[in-house]
Amino acid sequence: MSNKTQTRSPYSVMDEPHSEIDAATAPVVAPLAIEVADSKDETPPSREVVFDLRDVSVYYGQALAVAGVSLEIHRNQITAMIGPSGCGKTTILRSLNRMNDSVSSFRLTGSCTYHGNDLYASGVDAVEVRRRIGMVFQRPNPFPKSIYDNIGWAPRILGMRDNLDERVEKALRGAALWDEVKDRLKTSALGLSGGQQQRLCIARSIAIEPDVLLLDEPCSALDPISTASIEDLMQDLKNDYTLVIVTHNMQQAARVAERTAFFSLDVSGGQRKGILVEYDDTATIFTRPADKRTEDYVTGRFG
Amino acid sequence: MASLDYTRPLTASGNLRRRRVVDRLMRGAATAAALAAVVILGLMVFAIAQRGGSQLSVAFLTQNPPEQLYAAGGGIANAIIGSALMVALATIIALPIGVLIAIYLTEFATARAAGPIRLALDLLYGMPTIVIAIFILGLLVVGHGQTGFYASLALAIIMLPLIARTTGESLALVPKELRDASHALGISRWRTTVGITIPSALGGIVTGTILAVARVAGETAPMLLLASVFDNTKTSFNIFGQALPNIPYEIFNLAESGGTVNVAKAWGAAFVLVVFVLIANFVARALHHRSTRMMTGR
Numbered sequence: 001m002s003n004k005t006q007t008r009s010p011y012s013v014m015d016e017p018h019s020e021i022d023a024a025t026a027p028v029v030a031p032l033a034i035e036v037a038d039s040k041d042e043t044p045p046s047r048e049v050v051f052d053l054r055d056v057s058v059y060y061g062q063a064l065a066v067a068g069v070s071l072e073i074h075r076n077q078i079t080a081m082i083g084p085s086g087c088g089k090t091t092i093l094r095s096l097n098r099m100n101d102s103v104s105s106f107r108l109t110g111s112c113t114y115h116g117n118d119l120y121a122s123g124v125d126a127v128e129v130r131r132r133i134g135m136v137f138q139r140p141n142p143f144p145k146s147i148y149d150n151i152g153w154a155p156r157i158l159g160m161r162d163n164l165d166e167r168v169e170k171a172l173r174g175a176a177l178w179d180e181v182k183d184r185l186k187t188s189a190l191g192l193s194g195g196q197q198q199r200l201c202i203a204r205s206i207a208i209e210p211d212v213l214l215l216d217e218p219c220s221a222l223d224p225i226s227t228a229s230i231e232d233l234m235q236d237l238k239n240d241y242t243l244v245i246v247t248h249n250m251q252q253a254a255r256v257a258e259r260t261a262f263f264s265l266d267v268s269g270g271q272r273k274g275i276l277v278e279y280d281d282t283a284t285i286f287t288r289p290a291d292k293r294t295e296d297y298v299t300g301r302f303g
Numbered sequence: 304m305a306s307l308d309y310t311r312p313l314t315a316s317g318n319l320r321r322r323r324v325v326d327r328l329m330r331g332a333a334t335a336a337a338l339a340a341v342v343i344l345g346l347m348v349f350a351i352a353q354r355g356g357s358q359l360s361v362a363f364l365t366q367n368p369p370e371q372l373y374a375a376g377g378g379i380a381n382a383i384i385g386s387a388l389m390v391a392l393a394t395i396i397a398l399p400i401g402v403l404i405a406i407y408l409t410e411f412a413t414a415r416a417a418g419p420i421r422l423a424l425d426l427l428y429g430m431p432t433i434v435i436a437i438f439i440l441g442l443l444v445v446g447h448g449q450t451g452f453y454a455s456l457a458l459a460i461i462m463l464p465l466i467a468r469t470t471g472e473s474l475a476l477v478p479k480e481l482r483d484a485s486h487a488l489g490i491s492r493w494r495t496t497v498g499i500t501i502p503s504a505l506g507g508i509v510t511g512t513i514l515a516v517a518r519v520a521g522e523t524a525p526m527l528l529l530a531s532v533f534d535n536t537k538t539s540f541n542i543f544g545q546a547l548p549n550i551p552y553e554i555f556n557l558a559e560s561g562g563t564v565n566v567a568k569a570w571g572a573a574f575v576l577v578v579f580v581l582i583a584n585f586v587a588r589a590l591h592h593r594s595t596r597m598m599t600g601r
Contacts, residue, residue, distance in 0.1 A: 099487065104413065131489025141480035144503050153498060154488040201484065208488055 048075040050212060050242045051096055056110035058091050060103065066091050066274040068110070071261055078234060078243040080253035080282065083263030083297070088274025089246045092263075093214050095119075096244065097133035098126040114212075131158065133212040134205035139221045140197035142189035142204075147172075147181050150189045150200055151207045158208055167207055174240075175203035176233050195226025202233065206241070213237065215245040219252065231256050250298055253282065260285040262294045348577060354567070355574025363571055368536050368553075373562045379572050381538040385547030389451050389530065390520050392542060393458035398512055400459075401466030402501075408467075409474040410496050428464035433524035435460050440528045449529050451542035454549075457525035465515040466508075473507020473594075474500060506594015510587045517583035521576050523551040550576050 051073035058066040066088030073079045081089040091100065098119060100106040112119045119129060143150050151168045160167065168185070172178040177199045181192070189200055198218060205213055215234075219227040234243055234256050247253050253260050261279040265272055278285060278294045289295045296302050315323060366378035404424070408417050439457045477500050485495040501508070530546040535556070539547055550572055557569035 097487065099483065102486075127486075127489055127491045129489075130487050134489075135483075135487035137480060137483060137487075139480060141478070141484045143481060143484065143499055154485075154490060157490055157494055157498065158488075204484070204488065 049073070050075050050115060051244075052111075052113045052116075053092075054111040054113075056092070056095070056108060056112050058088065058095060058100075059105075059107040059109070061105040064271060064273045066263075067266070069276045070110075071276060071279045073242065073244060074259070075242050076238055076240075077259060078238050078245060078257045079259045079261065080257035081244070081246045081261045081263060082248075082250055082253045083274075083277075084265060084302070085248075086272075086274070087263040087265050089261075089263045090216055091274070093216055093244060093246045094135075096212070096214055097130050097135055098124075099130070099135060101126050131208065132210055133214060134208070134210040135214045135216065136198070136201050136205055136218045138217045140194055140201050142192070142197050142200050144188070144190060146186045147189045147192070147200065148185040151204050154204065154208050160208065171203040171207035172200075174206050174237070175199045176229065176236075177203055193226070195222050195229060198222060198226065198230060199233065202230075202237075206237070210241065212242045212244065215243065217246055217248060220248060227252070250286075254286050257282045262289075262291075262297060264293055264297065348581075351570065351574050351577050355570035355572070355577075358567055358571025359574060363568075364575070367538060368568075370536055372560065373564055375564050379550065379553055379568070379575065381535070382548045382550045382553040382572065383575070384538055384540070385451065385530070386520060386549040386551070388540065388542050389455045389458060389547060389549060390516055392452065392455035393462055393519060394512065394516055396455065396459040397462035397466055397515070401463050402470050402508060404463070404467040405470035405474055406496055406501075408471050410492065410500065424464040424467055427460070428468070431524075432457070432461055432522055433528070436525040436528040439525070444529060449531065449546035450544060451530055451539075451547035454525050454530040454546070455542070457529055458519040458522060461519050461522060461525075462515040465518060466511055469511025469514065470504070470508045473504040473511070476507065477503045506590055510591040510594070513583050513587040513590070517580045517587075520579060520583075521551055523555060526552040527555065 049072045051071075053069055053071050056066070056069045057064060069088075069092055081093060083089050094100045095108055095112060096114070096119070100108075108120055114129070114133070118124070143153065145153065148168055151171050152164050155161070155164060155167055169178060169182075172181060177196060180196060181200075189197065192200060198221075202213070202218075219230050222230065231252065234245070237243060245253070245257065258281065259279070260282040262277045262285060263274055264277045266275045278289060278291045280290070284290075285294060286298050289298060360378075362376070363378035364383065365380050366376075367381045368379065369375070369377040404420070408420060412420065436457050439453050439460075443453050443456070481499050481503060482495055485499045486492070490498070526549050530549055531552055535548045535553065537548075539545060541547075554569045554572045554576070557565040557572065
């Protein structure tokens, strides 16, 4: 799982640069001088495609919500989706593990494949999809159970009963939470702080050994210190998982993601719909965007 | 006087004085009405405790009625047993069905299907219990004879909307985020319901069930029609074979038969019933309190 030793508490994170990459490039962050994850320090990005979206449009009833999104998401990378509110980034994210199925008016056109399998083909079981593609939500949502049971419950149901204690410990270590909770595994998860709860939710997701983690604004309800520890954690997690993160926070995308997709609202033709404006390496999006709209957004001129 | 003088003292003037009087009157009326509810309950409990409390003794709770109708002594043990058996059986029937109805309504039904079912539950809730009793009477008792089981069926029908409604309310209180979290782990809808939603709502379900039990324990109409012909001096556990003695019918019988001894016993039985209902309600409240605390942590 993690190749770093997880001995830090989240409160010590601010004392040190929160990742080696940042320390090399931009120790001080001015509001608009956006630091970008430096790609030369990264392991060479693998090109294996996990998700392949071709001309994906999403409708809610008759209303077109997102139009014509095409993008590839690569394995063991962090892909960020940014853009103003209502531009459909969360809709696209939730389409990747079929969390939108519960919305009865939801309809998706185009092709959305995962490792070459059409996610929306008939015969695809949404439960099986989510078994492989986990999700962390905007607000931490631990179950009203003990810390241990929060992690152990799903593996038990999914038949991964052997060495459950080890599995729980491994998941909590993987989410950099073990040292903080190892002495109170039987206490309620609701007694944890917001940042701890969110890391618990990440631990819960990785306990069932998924392939992909979708993160829907995972830090929006957290304070800066907790946010830094989650961002740190994401850097560790990408060694084992493919991560897709939706964020309102441009700096966050710049800090954590190799690839960034910029979504925006298109109001031409009297219809408001989300579109994918530009998708490229994060450095390109933030320093040399090809599209004027991207430039306006990342330089803070709108949104 | 075109404009207000903003510098004059900030005391009430003009029609504000009248509005304040109306405000006081209405507040007083509302307070009095609220107090009346407490007073009515207090008077009733006091009257029953005063007249019935003196009847209460170990013998009253553990002995059966005397063989002779107007004889002193004896108790209502067989009626307590009969009531307990019938209410227990009714709960066993109504609880799983009521919980399943609630699960269907909150977890599975579309808005279009849920509407008519909710309406049906509301209508069932408002159904006069004598109507439910006569329905069971016509359907099952005529030609077969009364049994405690038939009375339990009627009680179960009365309990059903109560349990379904309170369970539905507590299931609806379980945050959608918890279901999402479970679904995102590759857990099916039913396993989510059993493993996350129901445990989270358990306090509410138990509370609703206790209240439903308290409600039907004193239900009289079904007993008059479905569990009234019996030898009320014997204890019977034969719930499927014969009508069982029970507290509501015992009260009715004793009060109707006249004679100071019997009327006094009727008060005693009423006192037992009221104490049970009050205790059940307090337990339900305590459980409800605890479960809401559980849901919010610590």
